[in-house]
Amino acid sequence: MTTLRDIAEELGLAVSVVSRALSPDPAKSAAVAVATRRRIQETAVRMQYRKNTAAAALRKGRNIGIGVWLPEARDRLVGLIAKGVGEGAMRENLPLFLSIGYTEDVFSEFIRMSSHYAHSGLISYAAPFIRFPELGGELRRYCERGGKMVMLSCYFEDFQIPGAVNVGIDDEYGGFLAGAHFRELAAPELFFFGVESKRYRGVCRGFGTPVPRLESPEQVAAVLDRNDSGGKPFAFAAASDSLAAEIQRLALQRGLTPGREVLMIGYNDSEIATSQPWPLTTIRQDMYQVGLQAVGALSSMVAGEEVKDVLIKPELIRRTTA
Amino acid sequence: MTTLRDIAEELGLAVSVVSRALSPDPAKSAAVAVATRRRIQETAVRMQYRKNTAAAALRKGRNIGIGVWLPEARDRLVGLIAKGVGEGAMRENLPLFLSIGYTEDVFSEFIRMSSHYAHSGLISYAAPFIRFPELGGELRRYCERGGKMVMLSCYFEDFQIPGAVNVGIDDEYGGFLAGAHFRELAAPELFFFGVESKRYRGVCRGFGTPVPRLESPEQVAAVLDRNDSGGKPFAFAAASDSLAAEIQRLALQRGLTPGREVLMIGYNDSEIATSQPWPLTTIRQDMYQVGLQAVGALSSMVAGEEVKDVLIKPELIRRTTA
């Protein structure tokens, strides 16, 4: 294993110079001559130097690595975020402290650990209870003390932690894609199944007119039981694949064929989408990219760079139901 | 943060004694008086001592942290393993190097990183290509050099890396549960849909007699199209939920009602299971436990303890289809 000392001896320099040259902190990095730094960096590459993170952490008095909190795995999306985060961390040589759960307990334990351990930074999924003063307050204080944080897929437009950077999916655009697709198909009547959200507003914008919003299976059933469509298909944009699956179930129970008499578009491209009797047309979100970009953003923040929010565009996956 | 020195001062002892008392290495542990050790351990708990893993790693000359390789996330199972691994690592204060993928490239990059970094240990999912000499050989060499490794859910009965500990699901028992359930239901005829495997053999044992095995949707369709069951339901044990979903689709296309005219049991309790028009009766594997136990096993191995394979028992989740 190559150490700083090896490089220093090789070049006849002091260890500290090498350390400074190889550290990303821009403030200190000015303190090394450009030529020297270049020589050092070249030698580091040639000798396959990799920083001993344990030693760096020890010296810095804080544990190195990033704390990651993801919601409980209800579908494969979490796995995909984890994949992105894992790969990003690997690239940056950053160890992970990974916590997955969807309860306040898990989250507050995570916060406790992170504060206690003062990791290099935090990546946190934006769960609803982040708004609770006790938990959100911890995060806020973490950022105030100079902690670096990335929030994943923040749906809460009215909730923002100062200093935190958001990385997520452009949900409004996802809804737009669904609405626009139905407009192209010339669907005579469109319904949205799910709560008021960016997705819903996107659907309305894409379709071109305000779309009635349904919140319960009963309301969906009532629409399907209507007999006034004149043979034209009912169209539904759902806020998730599982809601779209619910629509499909209700349709099948009534002998209506998905993709012909009832059109539906899901959201997420989860495993549900492909495993339905009529595989769902849906909106895919690249959660792998979300994870990857989150680590990238965090590592830039730690290096002292200015980082902007990242919004990733979803895409329409066309299958059998619309 | 409590350090060894804090404890030493509190008790009027030397740091080295405290270190020895708190280290799990059995050889050295003899060198502390039993009473002293008890006092030290109590004080450590009282003062909420947590070992600084970075310092320990530095001193021991190896990078701390465990390398984890999981397959690409096709369903929520990977997320659940990740959850278990994350929580286990958090408890042990072990950083993670997480790699998720299902290609040789990702895996070999993972191996390269891990060897280079000499992590505390490795947790690897047993992918088919582990059998390839190049990749399996790397793992084998890693273990030979004293590296600690845990293999997850090893399906390859004829492939075993010496020194590695297996943590996984008792698949044969999972099959047994399905077979036994059909026997209780007095299903007249049972088919297995999937490849020859522990699951299949378990199904046969649970049902009490050898069960015909089908490998393609066409074969399933042929069974469903038979007209000789005398009104009794066909029963299927599938090797996965998605295969069970396939059976359900074929049944619905023929106007047969799942749970009445066609019985089916899936495997995995994935999201597919609950989102089918007729939610699947299935076998649930506790992948969270798998992840948790894997870290536990690895950390024991690192501490020099003797560790045995861990087999976790799956359970039957009864829903609408059997």
Added chain:
DNA sequence: CTGAAAGCGCTAACAG
């Protein structure tokens, strides 16, 4: 059985 001391590789003051 316990204590003193050295040093893992790195960073950050400070002095030159």
Added chain:
DNA sequence: CTGTTAGCGCTTTCAG
């Protein structure tokens, strides 16, 4: 701009 120095918390000799 570069070098010197002093540790971070822990483990491991080696003396007592």
